[in-house]
Amino acid sequence: MSIQIINTAPIAGQRPGTSGLRKKVAVFSAPQYLENFVQSVFDSVGDCRGQTLVLGGDGRYYNRAAIQTVLRMAAAHGYARVLLGQGGILSTPAVSCVIRKHGAGGGIILSASHNPGGPDGDFGIKYNIANGGPAPEKVTEAIYARTQAIREYRISDAADIDLDTLGAIRIEQMTVEVIDPVLDYAELMQQLFDFDAIRALLAGGLRICFDGMHAVSGPYAAAILEGMLGATKGSVINGVPLEDFGGGHPDPNPVNARELIAIMAADDAPDFGAASDGDGDRNMIVGRRFDVTPSDSLAILAANAAVAPGYRAGLAGIARSMPTSGAADRVASALGIPCYEAPTGWKFFGTLLDAGLATLCGEESYGTGSNHVREKDGVWAVLFWLNLLAEKKQSVEAIVRAHWAAHGRNYYSRHDYEDIDSACAAQLMDAVRGRLATLPGQVFDGYTVALADDFSYTDPVDGSVATQQGIRIIMTDGARIVLRLSGTGTEGATLRLYLERYEADPAQHAIPTRQALAGLTGVAEQVAQIRARTGRDAPTVTT
Numbered sequence: 071m072s073i074q075i076i077n078t079a080p081i082a083g084q085r086p087g088t089s090g091l092r093k094k095v096a097v098f099s100a101p102q103y104l105e106n107f108v109q110s111v112f113d114s115v116g117d118c119r120g121q122t123l124v125l126g127g128d129g130r131y132y133n134r135a136a137i138q139t140v141l142r143m144a145a146a147h148g149y150a151r152v153l154l155g156q157g158g159i160l161s162t163p164a165v166s167c168v169i170r171k172h173g174a175g176g177g178i179i180l181s182a183s184h185n186p187g188g189p190d191g192d193f194g195i196k197y198n199i200a201n202g203g204p205a206p207e208k209v210t211e212a213i214y215a216r217t218q219a220i221r222e223y224r225i226s227d228a229a230d231i232d233l234d235t236l237g238a239i240r241i242e243q244m245t246v247e248v249i250d251p252v253l254d255y256a257e258l259m260q261q262l263f264d265f266d267a268i269r270a271l272l273a274g275g276l277r278i279c280f281d282g283m284h285a286v287s288g289p290y291a292a293a294i295l296e297g298m299l300g301a302t303k304g305s306v307i308n309g310v311p312l313e314d315f316g317g318g319h320p321d322p323n324p325v326n327a328r329e330l331i332a333i334m335a336a337d338d339a340p341d342f343g344a345a346s347d348g349d350g351d352r353n354m355i356v357g358r359r360f361d362v363t364p365s366d367s368l369a370i371l372a373a374n375a376a377v378a379p380g381y382r383a384g385l386a387g388i389a390r391s392m393p394t395s396g397a398a399d400r401v402a403s404a405l406g407i408p409c410y411e412a413p414t415g416w417k418f419f420g421t422l423l424d425a426g427l428a429t430l431c432g433e434e435s436y437g438t439g440s441n442h443v444r445e446k447d448g449v450w451a452v453l454f455w456l457n458l459l460a461e462k463k464q465s466v467e468a469i470v471r472a473h474w475a476a477h478g479r480n481y482y483s484r485h486d487y488e489d490i491d492s493a494c495a496a497q498l499m500d501a502v503r504g505r506l507a508t509l510p511g512q513v514f515d516g517y518t519v520a521l522a523d524d525f526s527y528t529d530p531v532d533g534s535v536a537t538q539q540g541i542r543i544i545m546t547d548g549a550r551i552v553l554r555l556s557g558t559g560t561e562g563a564t565l566r567l568y569l570e571r572y573e574a575d576p577a578q579h580a581i582p583t584r585q586a587l588a589g590l591t592g593v594a595e596q597v598a599q600i601r602a603r604t605g606r607d608a609p610t611v612t613t
Contacts, residue, residue, distance in 0.1 A: 094191070104139055106223060129158065162445050163255065171254050172254075198445075207417065264460065277340035278341065283345055292306045330354075344448075377458050386429045389431040482583070548572050
């Protein structure tokens with residue numbers, strides 16, 4: 071074995087998005103593309119010598135080949151140890167858990183999260199820092215700057231190693247420890263939740279269905295839900311990670327998780343359903359013929375946090391992404407704790423969690439988590455709900471409706487316009503920005519605009535500023551329209567339209583969401599002219 075220095079040149083387009091760099095497999099597998107980015111990461115994070123690196127991914131196509139490259143480059147940069155998930159498998163929250171437990175200097179996650187996989191699908195890479203969370207913008211910008219100036223990369227010429235056998239292997243002077251991907255994570259979950267109560271709930275006849283979507287969370291759900299908690303064998307469906315996610319789209323929403331939705335709508339439906347995404351950091355919660363919105367899920371868990379041993383001391387605060395509904399704000403107000411509104415992207419919660427200002431965090435894109443790691447966490451959310459069910463001894467629907475009765479209902483919906491022309495999407499956003507100053511005071515179909523702005527955020531801990539994080543149009547009654555472009559796609563642009571209206575009267579809580587938000591939908595079309603500008607008569611996905 072020897073370390074080689076390979077000449078290279080900058081490759082355009084390697085700026086990380088909301089959560090890492092995501093491109094098509096064909097792009098990542100092109101000569102020197104992955105190597106350039108990994109070298110830029112190592113150059114940007116400082117001296118790697120003697121440190122521990124955590125490495126794993128979601129099992130999608132190209133993961134195993136990419137892991138071999140990262141290992142050889144890590145060895146060439148002086149890492150003392152790499153903790154590698156067996157078979158290259160580690161969920162995103164598990165990476166965060168392992169980094170924090172073992173005092174690693176950071177971690178590399180090979181995943182494009184909820185994006186499709188396979189040879190024609192997507193691939194991604196993300197660097198997490200020593201607190202276990204995604205690299206903040208100052209780090210990702212440094213990585214991007216380095217990709218524009220790179221001239222060489224360092225890599226060992228060592229042969230590929232066995233990724234599937236537990237134990238230690240040497241590459242150059244570096245030890246690679248192939249670890250059980252579930253062990254550390256499961257140990258942490260036992261500290262947070264009342265496993266005895268959940269075990270008794272399941273033994274008492276509660277039936278569950280967890281859809282792993284042939285993604286990374288399947289092994290975690292099988293080990294914990296069926297293995298440790300005694301759920302009936304077969305409660306976890308689509309539990310084996312596949313390189314193409316079985317041809318599906320591993321994004322846990324009612325459209326993509328249609329098999330789970332059908333199961334939960336059947337006459338003999340289980341009592342509780344859930345799904346997670348490609349890398350295991352998202353969750354969808356479903357009752358019998360009843361979907362729980364991510365915004366409501368965050369608020370309900372916060373309101374009932376004391377049911378779980380890990381949160382009985384109380385919450386320091388709640389944090390939510392700006393497009394997420396204000397349901398959590400109402401819980402925070404009732405509890406007398408702060409609620410922070412941050413941009414989309416889990417990296418913005420890291421400083422709040424590290425400073426002890428927030429305990430629970432959530433995003434409307436099916437992401438919920440807490441200070442136990444520095445990532446959102448799909449299986450964690452499922453266990454929290456099961457702990458809540460064990461305590462309340464009510465159905466999912468009954469728990470949600472009781473929450474609405476106590477705090478009011480935030481009617482909420484997201485409309486995704488996927489793969490639209492990037493220039494068209496940018497022009498649409500610019501056109502709305504150009505109207506912002508004139509919107510306050512205008513009346514649209516009975517709604518009066520109180521505030522219109524392009525959301526900016528100043529981190530209350532480190533003072534960093536993030537601008538142009540989404541257009542907000544807020545009405546005098548608190549109803550909101552939000553427009554933003556997603557930073558997680560790999561083709562064209564995805565325009566997201568968020569609609570929200572609060573209803574305090576319990577007698578009005580059973581209105582179908584589409585009907586309750588119909589007025590706002592019309593206002594959004596008047597302001598943004600989505601049909602005229604994109605040529606789309608309807609969104610690709612509505613959740």
